[in-house]
Amino acid sequence: MSMIRDLRAVVRPTLRKTSESYDYGPTHDASAISSAVVDCAVYRGGVRCSDNIGLREALRTVRAGRSADQCDGSDGFVWIGLHEPTEQEFAGIAEEFGLHPLAVEDAVHAHQRPKLERYDNSLFTVFKTIRYVEHAELTATSEVVESGEVMVFTGQYFVITVRHGGHGSLRSLRHQLEDDPELLAKGPSAVLHAIADRVVDDYLAVTEAVQDDIDEVEIDVFSAGNGKSLRGGDAGRIYQLKREVLEFKRAVSPLLRPMQMLGERPMRLIDPEIQKYFRDVADHVARVHEQVTGFDDLLNSILQANLAQATVVQNEDMRKITAWAAILAVPTMITGVYGMNFDTMPELRWRFGYPAVLVAIVSICYAIHRGFRRNGWL
DSSP: OHHHHHHHHHHHHHHHHHTTTTOOOOTTOTTTSOTTEEEEEEEETTEEOOSSOOHHHHHHHHHHTOOOTTOOOSOEEEEEEEESOOHHHHHHHHHHHTOOHHHHHHHHHOOOOSEEEEOSSEEEEEEEEEEEOOOSSOOTTOOOEEEEEEEEEEESSEEEEEEESSSOOOHHHHHHHHTOHHHHTTOHHHHHHHHHHHHHHHHHHHHHHHHHHHHHHHHHHHSTTOHHHHTTTTHHHHHHHHHHHHHHHHHHGGGHHHHHHHHHSOOTTSOHHHHHHHHHHHHHHHHHHHHHHHHHHHHHHHHHHHHHHHHHHHHHHHHHHHHHHHHHHHHHHHHHHHTSOOTTOTTTTOTTHHHHHHHHHHHHHHHHHHHHHHTTOO
16 A cells, blocks of 8 residues: 555646646647657547647546547547556546556556456556567577557546567557557547457567477477487477476466457447457457467477487486496406416316316306396396
8 A cells, every 4th residue: 555655646746747748739740748758649530639738638638529620529538558667657648537556556556467458437457568589590498489568448438558578569550550540439439449359469469480499399309310309409499498487377378368358248438339349359368368378289299209208318327328238247356356366276287278267257248148138238
């Protein structure tokens, strides 16, 4: 609770100090607004009203139901995109839109689990974005996936997106939606669906790339004659790949339930016609979840097989060492016996004693060697 009070203390005083400085010039003028704002626009009837509109003006236009520039009609919403805002940069926006302090804290500090939170006047959705990291060769230190975050505040007349990480830009998605006014006219819920769909489509692309890496490791482990694989040299690669798949799984698994809720439960802020599209996104998330879970299980099996192969090879090495030790024990024993300095030893003065002992040593060693070869020890 103290954290919430501290956050409110930061938000409200900061608003008084920043309300004048936020008097919000053109959206693309970095000197007039927060550097965290990537884009800001008002949409009416699925059409972007103006590029030269500030945050406060955009909000006032939508609330009052007035048209902006060439746009007509009373129904509209504002879409504000931010990238890694600080508490001070986000404070004025949070106060203007009445965002819940807990959601504001999550959006600023990031590192959140994918989730859907419902508040009185808004929905707060957290997505984990995943990007496949290209690599020439998979090693024990290769980075396979890179994660980021996109938080979405969805209200009756606003969408606020907060992005963390170096990838997952929504600029192309915004342009794509602007090219489809009929869909964008559905309001903020259409934007939320488009973001969810884009994130999950990226998941599908990453699963295909990760599948190729797993296939490569599997082939290396089970291919005959690969000495490195048979001796456990791939354990580091397998473990690293398993860690990357686990990071992927953390992004996908918690998202399944929120997408099902958006697709199945009636919500005041979700257009009924958009809700059916969330069911499709939920199906895709379920598919990715099954694939990632399968990846995890498969890597467990590959790692166990690799360790079992290493154990088998070690046992084979020990058998070979034992077999050669047994062969070398024969001449060691015989020469040790005849090396004793006793005058009354048998055959000590025999003319053919030396060649006879050599023949006996070679014959016994050959017989033992042949027996080991027959039993697969050599």
